[in-house]
Structures are given as structure tokens and as C-alpha cells.
Amino acid sequence: MKVFIFFALTTAVVTAAPHAASVSDKRQHRSGKPDNSSRPESHHKAGERKKDLLSLKEIICSVKNFTPTAEAHQKEVQNVFMNEECNLETLCQAGNVLSAYNWSDLGLRREKDWRLPRRLHAYSKLQNCTIKGELETIPLLQFLKKIQSCVQKEFTNYRK
Numbered sequence: 001m002k003v004f005i006f007f008a009l010t011t012a013v014v015t016a017a018p019h020a021a022s023v024s025d026k027r028q029h030r031s032g033k034p035d036n037s038s039r040p041e042s043h044h045k046a047g048e049r050k051k052d053l054l055s056l057k058e059i060i061c062s063v064k065n066f067t068p069t070a071e072a073h074q075k076e077v078q079n080v081f082m083n084e085e086c087n088l089e090t091l092c093q094a095g096n097v098l099s100a101y102n103w104s105d106l107g108l109r110r111e112k113d114w115r116l117p118r119r120l121h122a123y124s125k126l127q128n129c130t131i132k133g134e135l136e137t138i139p140l141l142q143f144l145k146k147i148q149s150c151v152q153k154e155f156t157n158y159r160k
Contacts, residue, residue: 094147
């Protein structure tokens, strides 16, 4: 008898509390069709897309706002853009190349002015990207222009 009362009360609570149903369940109940508009997967992808676009914008701004100093004009860096390929691996490698230089090595006033390597790593999301072999060196400012053009291509392709 106790089991029957428990079962009856449970059924009564579930059917009598429509406010406890989720929003997507209510939409499905009204239309009779499953609601695909608020899927967590699509929301997650949209959130990731916004983060990626923001990271790309930050990289572009970092390069544009970089004010070259006398020290920066003298720096030579490894050219990871040898084959002109622009992908996540190349951007991660570019971050590795730039992280070898401290903000004070480039004549910058604050550490805050040199976040480009961190932003490149954050966008690429790759844990290990090693530079294979010996690469030719190019001036730092030319390297930054290659990063900027690569990231602008990524940004344009990402928005399509």
C-alpha cells in the first residue's frame, strides 16, 4: 500500500508541475516537433566562434599597435612562414618564435605591450608545435607583417 501511494504521488507531481519542464520541452510540446534552436552543441560552437574572432582581432590589434623601437629594428627571427602557408600550426610556431623575446629585449616600456605570443598560442589552441629544422631569419618587423596578413586571411575566412 505504501509503494502504491508513493507511486501515485510521484506521478501526480510530475504531471501537475508543467513549470518544471525545460523551455525546449515546452516548445516541443506546443509544436509537436523537437526544438533544435537551443541545442547546447550549437551554442558551444557559437561561443567558440566568438572567442576565435575576438582572438583574431586582438592579434591584429597587437601587430598594428606595435611601435618599433631601435632594438626591434635590429632583431632577426626565424621565418616559420617559409612556404607561405597560414594555418594553426604556423601561428603556434610564430608564437613560439616570438615568445623567445622578452618585452624589454624589444625596447618596450611595459610587459602589457607584448602579449602577441600569448595571443597566438591562445588562438591556435595547440599544446605542442615545434619548429622543425633550421629556418632562415628575417627582420622582426617583416615577420610581424606576415603574421598580420595571415591572421587577416584567417579572419576573413572565418567570417564567411
